[in-house]
Amino acid sequence: MSATTPSKLQKMLMAGHLAVTSEVGPPRSADGAVIEHKAKIIKDYVDAINVTDNQTSVCRLCSLAACIRIKLMGLEPVLQMVTRDRNRIALQSDILGASSFGINNILCLTGDHQHFGDHPTCANVFDLDSAQLIQTVRMMRDEGKLLGGFEFEVRPQMFIGAAANPFAGPNVAIRVARLGKKVAAGVQFVQTQCIYNLDTFKTFMQMVVDRGLDQQVAILAGITPLKNVGMAKYMQKRVPGIDVPDEIVKRIGGVPKEKQAEEGLKLAVEQIQELKEVPGVRGFHIMAIEWEEKVPEITQAAGLYPRPKLD
Amino acid sequence: MIKAKPKPLEEILENVKDFRKLLIAGCDGCVTVCEAGGLKEAKVLASSLRLYFTQAGQSAQVDETTLTRQCEKEYLAQLSDNIDQYDAVVSLACGCGVQYLAEMYNQKIVFPGVDTCFMGVNEERGLYSERCQACGRCILAETGGICPIARCSKRMLNGPCGGSEGGKCEVNKDIPCGWELIYERLKTLGQLDRFEKPIDPKDWTTSRDGGPRKIVREDLRI
Numbered sequence: 001m002s003a004t005t006p007s008k009l010q011k012m013l014m015a016g017h018l019a020v021t022s023e024v025g026p027p028r029s030a031d032g033a034v035i036e037h038k039a040k041i042i043k044d045y046v047d048a049i050n051v052t053d054n055q056t057s058v059c060r061l062c063s064l065a066a067c068i069r070i071k072l073m074g075l076e077p078v079l080q081m082v083t084r085d086r087n088r089i090a091l092q093s094d095i096l097g098a099s100s101f102g103i104n105n106i107l108c109l110t111g112d113h114q115h116f117g118d119h120p121t122c123a124n125v126f127d128l129d130s131a132q133l134i135q136t137v138r139m140m141r142d143e144g145k146l147l148g149g150f151e152f153e154v155r156p157q158m159f160i161g162a163a164a165n166p167f168a169g170p171n172v173a174i175r176v177a178r179l180g181k182k183v184a185a186g187v188q189f190v191q192t193q194c195i196y197n198l199d200t201f202k203t204f205m206q207m208v209v210d211r212g213l214d215q216q217v218a219i220l221a222g223i224t225p226l227k228n229v230g231m232a233k234y235m236q237k238r239v240p241g242i243d244v245p246d247e248i249v250k251r252i253g254g255v256p257k258e259k260q261a262e263e264g265l266k267l268a269v270e271q272i273q274e275l276k277e278v279p280g281v282r283g284f285h286i287m288a289i290e291w292e293e294k295v296p297e298i299t300q301a302a303g304l305y306p307r308p309k310l311d
Numbered sequence: 312m313i314k315a316k317p318k319p320l321e322e323i324l325e326n327v328k329d330f331r332k333l334l335i336a337g338c339d340g341c342v343t344v345c346e347a348g349g350l351k352e353a354k355v356l357a358s359s360l361r362l363y364f365t366q367a368g369q370s371a372q373v374d375e376t377t378l379t380r381q382c383e384k385e386y387l388a389q390l391s392d393n394i395d396q397y398d399a400v401v402s403l404a405c406g407c408g409v410q411y412l413a414e415m416y417n418q419k420i421v422f423p424g425v426d427t428c429f430m431g432v433n434e435e436r437g438l439y440s441e442r443c444q445a446c447g448r449c450i451l452a453e454t455g456g457i458c459p460i461a462r463c464s465k466r467m468l469n470g471p472c473g474g475s476e477g478g479k480c481e482v483n484k485d486i487p488c489g490w491e492l493i494y495e496r497l498k499t500l501g502q503l504d505r506f507e508k509p510i511d512p513k514d515w516t517t518s519r520d521g522g523p524r525k526i527v528r529e530d531l532r533i
Contacts, residue, residue: 122520
């Protein structure tokens with residue numbers, strides 16, 4: 001994991017604890033109170049809170065401002081940053097701004113194509129991609145240098161993260177290779193795509209461990225509880241890069257409608273229990289989409305609460 | 312037409328120096344017109360490479376040829392009889408031709424010999440300039456026949472910007488301000504009312520932003 005930063009998430013991982021992160025999606029309005037409300041629900045159950053950056057290309061209150069709010073609440077934000085909407089000037093500028101508020105975690109992403117979002121006719125930027133953004137943050141932090149070559153004194157102390165998707169298959173090897181590339185670029189932690197197909201995930205992890213990548217990057221397994229069979233089917237059919245096996249759709253659909261949420265939560269907890277035993281898994285990233293209030297229940301039932309205290 | 316310029320010889324050498332049987336494949340299309348990748352340039356490159364190998368004391372076979380167009384399978388097929396005897400091919404076609412050649416001869420190593428630059432015009436011999444970025448939805452009717460996307464450095468749709476001075480672009484005084492040109496042309500045409508009518512945010516889905524593009528003309532397909 002190379003460079004040590006003030007990040008609490010990094011400290012938790014370095015202390016050998018299973019880390020827990022979750023996420024808050026900002027509103028499609030200027031209502032900052034929504035951020036605080038969602039953060040309050042999960043704050044005692046997680047080590048750090050991701051804030052999504054216009055996820056699925058839907059325009060929302062910005063990740064940076066939301067992260068600042070969370071930081072001002074005394075919590076630990078993870079700034080998600082996509083390269084779709086901003087060029088290298090804006091990205092580096094936002095990293096400096098985030099660091100000036102003591103934001104110490106960043107998740108470097110390329111971002112969904114705008115085709116999927118609420119402004120499908122817009123231009124995109126993609127001046128950098130996720131691997132290049134990782135390199136950029138590392139250079140800013142470790143060398144005190146911008147991509148343009150300018151050198152500066154006060155460096156952003158970022159614990160550098162990225163995403164990994166073992167399921168954008170069918171070729172798992174290419175996904176491992178890409179993780180290897182991100183490690184070479186300087187990534188220190190990854191949060192994976194939501195896991196439903198545990199077999200594929202285990203194959204991925206075995207290949208990761210065989211290459212020793214797990215020693216260089218902390219892998220947090222992505223968990224998204226299913227609210228109902230409709231969501232399971234939607235994830236299966238409509239969301240690119242998510243693999244929901246038929247038996248999961250059957251399981252959620254096999255209980256009465258009013259019990260499906262409960263079954264989805266039960267499944268999420270079982271998945272966490274099973275994933276705890278998978279070599280290389282260093283924690284969990286719980287993405288309870290518009291269902292933040294269930295994060296406490298999941299972490300408690302999965303034995304991830306109370307969170308360990310750091311000195 | 313597509314405009315390209317020859318790659319520096321050193322860059323091509325870096326790619327091919329370890330091969331001993333090379334084919335330099337020119338294209339009779341756009342790159343011939345801008346004198347970057349036609350038969351003449353293929354011959355010049357081939358002799359430069361032969362000279363390099365001779366001076367390096369290495370024996371190598373460097374042949375040249377030219378295809379009618381490298382962006383069509385029928386013409387690429389002209390290589391099918393003898394491509395196997397070469398270790399690698401340097402294609403002097405535009406990026407489309409290089410890729411189509413590589414796609415058709417999947418096992419063959421193919422290197423580009425030119426840098427494909429833009430779609431533009433021949434102002435005079437050796438002077439080519441950009442006119443179109445293929446955004447897929449032409450607005451020239453609104454802008455006096457001058458494209459602000461290709462000719463404004465900020466691709467503004469409602470220019471000129473505050474950096475334009477004396478009809479020149481802030482990026483480089485050799486670049487005419489696209490919006491100054493549009494203004495003057497609209498004035499000449501008696502259409503200045505168009506200039507003051509704001510152009511709405513553009514739909515970029517038909518441009519590069521929308522992903523790789525394709526035209527399917529059912530009326531033409533057999």
